Amino acid sequence: MKVSKKVILEFPKHTWDQPVIYTLHSKHHLTFNILKAKITPKSEGLMILELSGGREDFERGIDFLKELGVRVRYLAADITRDEEKCTHCGACTAICPTQALYINRDSMEVIFDKEKCIGCELCIPACPFRAIELKF
Ligand code: SF4
Ligand code: SF4
Incomplete structure (x- = not known):
């Protein structure tokens, strides 16, 4: 089953130069549509995006983000x-x-x-x- 959710990602400082979104796509097969991004070198960053993919891929992708220390919030309001x-x-x-x-x-x-x-x-x-x- 396909999942598509809008999420806010808050990146800790140590992730600023890591290919996080690329990994979500290449390793976890998720597609994304970036709605807003504020990434500054060597600082914390914020991104709002729509993430889509199979349910298991989606869950693995979210686990990968959390393990990296990225704060994930869902937009459902x-x-x-x-x-x-x-x-x-x-x-x-x-x-x-x-x-x-x-x-x-x-x-x-x-x-x-x-x-x-x-x-x-x-x-x-x-x-x-x-x-x-x-x-x-
Ligand atoms: S919650 Fe407000 S600021 Fe955010 S997308 Fe909706 S209208 Fe725009
Ligand atoms: S009153 Fe509030 S909702 Fe209306 S235009 Fe001003 S900021 Fe936007």
């Missing part, structure tokens, strides 16, 4: 926006890694495209009006 509270200030659009929140240049309204949302929660603290909520 449901993000909603309270239209009454949103003032379309645009603050959330700068932080959204997938452009699920973006400004419509014609109307200057902030659009929330739920299909693109990966539930990373970065927009929740970014909203000064507490318009974005997390539902389980």
Whole structure:
């Protein structure tokens, strides 16, 4: 059975120069779609990606990451926006890694495209009006 999940990977410092994602693909046969990456030489790094593959390969790949000391978090939360509270200030659009929140240049309204949302929660603290909520 095929598994496809969106995950946040937090890399410890000692992994910055290791071919971690390449190993997930070559050794564990997982395919990936990188949604956001912040890797700085000799520092901790962060990556948001969609990982897909057979269930056993997926589990082995996640075990490989954990053994390396990579922190793995799954994105499964449901993000909603309270239209009454949103003032379309645009603050959330700068932080959204997938452009699920973006400004419509014609109307200057902030659009929330739920299909693109990966539930990373970065927009929740970014909203000064507490318009974005997390539902389980
Ligand atoms: S949770 Fe917020 S910041 Fe993250 S993808 Fe969804 S809308 Fe964008
Ligand atoms: S930061 Fe909050 S109020 Fe501003 S556009 Fe985004 S959701 Fe709306």
